[in-house]
Amino acid sequence: MSFSKKIHQSSGLIFPAVAVIMALALSTIMDPYLAFIATSWVIFGLLGLSLDIVWGRGGFLSLGQTAFYGLGGYFGSVVAINLAPITGNSLIWALPAGAIFGAIAAGLLGYIIFYARMGALQSTILSYTFTLLLWSVTQSFKMNIGEASISGDSGLSNIPGIILGFDPQAQTLNPNTSFAVVVIISAIIYFITRWLMRSHFGRIIDCIRIDHEKTELLGYDVRKFKLANFVFSGAVAGLAGALFALWSNFLNPSIFSVQEALLIPIYVLVGGLGTLAGPFVGALVIGALSFFLGTEAGGQTTLILGIILIILVLFFKNGLLGTLNALWQKYLPDPNEATRNSGAVQIDANVLQHILKDAEKQAGPAKSLVSTSLFKQFGGIIPVNKVSRNFQPGQPYSLIGPNGAGKSSFLKTCIGMYLPEEGHIYLGDVEISQMRIFDRVKNGMGVKNQKPQVFGELTVINNLWTAAFSQTRSNAKALEISHKILTMLGLSAHANVQASALSHGQQQWLDIGVVLCLAPRVVLLDEPAAGMTNEETRELSLLIRTLARHTTVVVVEHDMEFVRTLEGHVTVLHQGEVFAEGDIQTLRADDRVLDIYLGRRNHV
């Protein structure tokens, strides 16, 4: 590995560390007023970081960050005003109090947003509404809590400054030392965040951002992960708010205003979305700019800031750090290069047998999938009408039927994307009719959708690992399983390549491998042969037949020829109902089946 590449890989560690050391060195000699102003930029950077956690990593543009920031600030201040005089040190009161309050507020809001499964825009708007509501009601909110008196739009004053000494007589730090302290606190939060985002938790958060549905199909309760991530970001925002309060010694409701709320995404965008360090760069640049313009621009500040924002969005989508990173990567060897033109996949049936036996040891014997009088309705359309099926291990089951026959709807009802109005579904002995998707997966269901669903930004091995980890909850076991499946797929050479660099066919195989990593007891495949070459289709047929000997396999398919090679049981669906069943030869001879496929009158 080249030196440049090594630095690039740990750039999120090295550069911030260097910046921190430089800032600390500068803090001893810089002008006090500059230290004071720069302190606020660092605090805004911290607030930006809290947004980057939910937006850059979690994929949810929250306009509620200033609400957590403000609430954390108010609460932290109230605690500090009352308790700091006893101990001297104000940080030990304000920071934890702010973080906890911010986390609680984020938890409440996040619970509504994520557990209601709100759309992206709706989530953003609800978080915005939350901020606006606070802005509106705090204007006349008055309350005395001990020594602290919150008085509507006149705000909360007499907030102590940053005090370190543990002595009631301890003095507020001077601007330079305050700056150093804020830099150190922010650095600690940054490195904790970076560690968290590189941990298993962070990897799953990345998966959720890239493909929310697939992550749930791997058995993760995405709501829980999103909520946890949001609560963490709320804590960071609340802590930043408490720091801000100590910095300004004053808070008022305008902290919840529209302008404040919209400024935070700008810090993140300018620095670079998802980079974690970017928001600090963004806050520094925007802070310095609006400070400079505020004294020098002769009253055109907002005009210039607006133009800069437009230009940034149009031409520098990745922000400063993102653009730098892209430039740097041009000069690094492309790790995905070798993969671009590699050959087709070949399944090693023996290895597969072995893996399937291991899976049986790990997850128990195959389970049946049974539906009884399953019924699903959308307005006047009934895509699933009293379908009763009993799928057992041993042979593959195919569902066929013309377009609109209800094949996919039946499959989606089994997976849990639709919830049935009537009837039952059993996975083994467990009724799963109203179960969430991830719970079904935990109970042994594996699903492969028509299009390859892989996490393009993750490496091939990490794609497999994420699935294996969902079932085993053990890093070592997950690594073992994913390496086995990697070998079986013949993708070992590409283990550390980004999944998006694989060809379409390779991605299909990777996706199948991901499903196998779950050690599923029932496998549902939606048009798996779509877009595959003849050679690949043959391999797939072999795989499905092998798979069916160890688990229950249900395939929804269009391609009659492919269904024939599976040599299994076939169900013909028509207008949501079971129309005919048997083996493929019998059905091919059945005139009624031909009628519905060809759209002949008497059965349509």
Added chain:
Amino acid sequence: MKTYILKRIALSLMIFFAGSSYAQVKIGAIYDITGDLNIFGLQQINGLNLAVEDINAKGGVLGEKIKVVTYDTQSALNKYTQFAKTAVLRDGLDAIFAGLTSSSREAMRPIFRRANMPYFYSTIYEGGACDKQTFITGPTASQQLKPLIQWAIKKYGPKIYIMAPDYNFGTISASWINEYAKQFGGEVVGEDFLALTVTDYSPTIQKIQRSKPDFVVALPVGPSQVGFIEQFAAAGLKENTPIVSSNYSTGNEQVLLSPSAGKGIIASHVYFMSLNTPENKAFLTRWFDKYGKTDAISPEAVTVWNAVHLWAKAVEKAGTTDHTAVIKALESGDLHFTGPNGLVTMEAGSHHTRQNVYIAEGNDHYGFNIIKTFPNAAPNYESQVCDLIANPKLAKHFTPSTK
């Protein structure tokens, strides 16, 4: 070597951020020059620049020209704290003129207190700010409301409806109105407080009709004041139920309002453009020369103008720009100045100003006809609770107990 480079970096940063620091007399102006509050901010900064130009044309203070350092807070609160600190730590100013909203004042006040820097706040506000370094040339809520309520009860009858914004200026003003109503034999028959985000005034208009007041006291600011009056007038209610206000004209509402709706609105304030005094005529000529002919000069512009002049007088009186000496001169009790709105006197103990309060009636060409003058109206409440001569260490924001 390393420290040398660091020092070089720090030094170049300082040069980047530091303006020139050689002028002899420097004052700072921290106002919202851009963003949605600049309706007020531009009036304030224009008033300030005009006053400085006026003083400089007459030879400056202590023989030195005054230099102005302007900070644009962009209608964002955190910028107030930031620029107040910049003014104190970097620019070494002799006095500071700053702030519009109460929150901006409360954010900056402690900073100027610690720096012992004379600070002038010149907006109409809810009253009660009490601080050694803070001097207030705008009127307080009670200062303008007392004559207004007294006059209106006598003129229209005792039943009052209060319509006020739901923040301190509104709620505190309402509590004063309740008190003056009692004092002058009136009765508050209804109150409605408007949230910041309200755009729909019809609910209030119906409630007003329901409680059948003799007059309405309307206290929102800017476009929401105008929106309310426009809809109230359009419903044909203005003829039978007069509207009086102690802050109408602060944001040049009389210009934004259509002439027919503006006719007959009663306002009490410390300044109206139609004042017929030599000082005002001279002031208007200057203003029109510099900024062009306009119908919109708000009282904020004049109270800032007065503030700059009062400070200049105090400097002359002290013979130095030294902060402590200037503050001492300002609170000497006999510091006064005749501005466009008449005689303005800085009270020693309260740091508020005694000045004329006028009651005026809106006409149908964006202006007012003065109908009554209350000369030398005192900030009673502030004089009563705040005595900085006796208690120089006092630093508080007094509020009457609101209901």
Added chain:
Amino acid sequence: MEIDFLVTVLLSSLSSAAILLIAAMGLAVVFGLMGVINLAHSEFLMMGAYAALTITKAGVPYLLSIPIAVAITMAIGAVVEILIISRLYGRLFDTMLATWGLSMVLLQLAVLLFGTATPSINLPQFNISIGDYQLAGYPLILIGVAVIMLILIYLLMTKTTYGMQARASIQEPEMAQAIGIESSRVNTFTFALGCGLAGFAGAVLLPIIPATPSMGMAFAVKSFLAVVVAGPVALTGTALTAIGLGGGASITASLLTSVAGEVFFFIITAVLLWRYPMGISAKWRRKL
């Protein structure tokens, strides 16, 4: 409670809802047909008001100034679409940020052009009496204006070539491309239409709302909420949310306090989003 009070409350609440609907319509069209949230909507509303005011002052009758204001805002909208929006298709949040930047620019430009206080003009006013209560007539007319606006947009979308192309572009984008619909031109027109509707709102609201640079802001927030709560079926959905949220808030404010009315608006918005996480119209089968 007196019957005349209740009737006035109902009527004026309906007019409040109509005002919200008029203000939100342009936003709804752009969001419904392009999936774009235009944060500079409030500034287009403001430009419409200034255009109508300036033209009326120049001697043109007020009624005639409205179509001119619409034309002006449409033209500006088209330019903005070509220069900015068209480069950001499919990037919802980037569009939001770019249009927010645009709104800052337009706001400051308006201050430079018109100053902070532009003298307004007398516009025709009348009032009606119901029992002991009087109501301004103009806001009641706006109820009719809102209804006519809805009908006209509905006809535009269903009966004209443009409307069919616009709907085809959102429902079957690939098919629309294949049959030769130039979606970029359709989008330019749709965005311009949305801006024109904002300009229309500014012009017709001029008699009750003064023209100031930040006048649109007061409406913008509630319009956004109404449109987003409405969801994908933007037109019908927004009509419903405007009546429910705007009218409901107005009734609450009449019967309780103004603050209660505002809190009602925000709380009901939150509850609706919670119950209908993709907007209230997410599962409707109609498309307009």
